[in-house]
Amino acid sequence: MAVHGQSEHIPRWQTVAGTARERVYGWRRRVATVAVGVLALMMGYDVIFGNNGLTAFQRKRELAKSLQQQMQVLQTENERLRGHVDRLQNDPGAIEHQAREELHYTRAGEVIYTLPVAPNAPATQQSPSNQ
Helix, strand or coil, X not given: XXXXXXXXXXXXXXXXXXXXXXXXXXXXXXXXXHHHHHHHHXXXXXXXXXXXXXXXXXXXXXXXXXXXXXXXXXXXXXXXHHHHHHHHHHCHHHHHHHHHHHHCCCCCCCCCCCCCCCCCCCCCCCCHHHC
């Protein structure tokens, strides 16, 4: 029974120390929770808005799509030009047509009439996108 009696009588300094320990533990726990929360927010911000975040990924995806479209247009233009070169190398009619268009060549007995440009017409035509 003596043991039972000793456990009922705890010195005051031990209860104060225990309460202080609990307060410090609670305070450290709150600080750690806030620190983890701030860290999570910072990491989330970086995942979304960082150099390699979701917004940068979206911009790169749009750029890749735009470049793919430009590449397709250029490949089509390249194929057209290859066909034109092939015709010029192999078809005498195509060579003649090109010479007549660009160099104003004529056959014997032909006459070319060149009309002056109308005074109110612009010297260069603008495409609709430039207007």
